[in-house]
Amino acid sequence: MATKAKMEKQKKMPKFRVRYRNRCRVCGRPRGYYRKFQLCRVCLRKFAHEGLLPGVTKASW
Numbered sequence: 367m368a369t370k371a372k373m374e375k376q377k378k379m380p381k382f383r384v385r386y387r388n389r390c391r392v393c394g395r396p397r398g399y400y401r402k403f404q405l406c407r408v409c410l411r412k413f414a415h416e417g418l419l420p421g422v423t424k425a426s427w
Contacts, residue, residue, distance in 0.1 A: 370394065373394045390408075392405060392406075392409045395409075
């Protein structure tokens with residue numbers, strides 16, 4: 367519930383720009399954020415394994 371409240375609060379523009387915090391679009395996690403996908407590392411991994419992110423493949427060498 368706390369994450370949901372913080373996500374709702376973030377929708378308003380902060381008084382100062384430096385107070386803005388990047389959060390995952392799915393779960394609201396503030397850490398491990400990938401700007402390119404706007405997802406946290408946990409959701410990125412989950413969606414990549416399900417094949418929902420075009421162009422993302424598992425590394426093999």
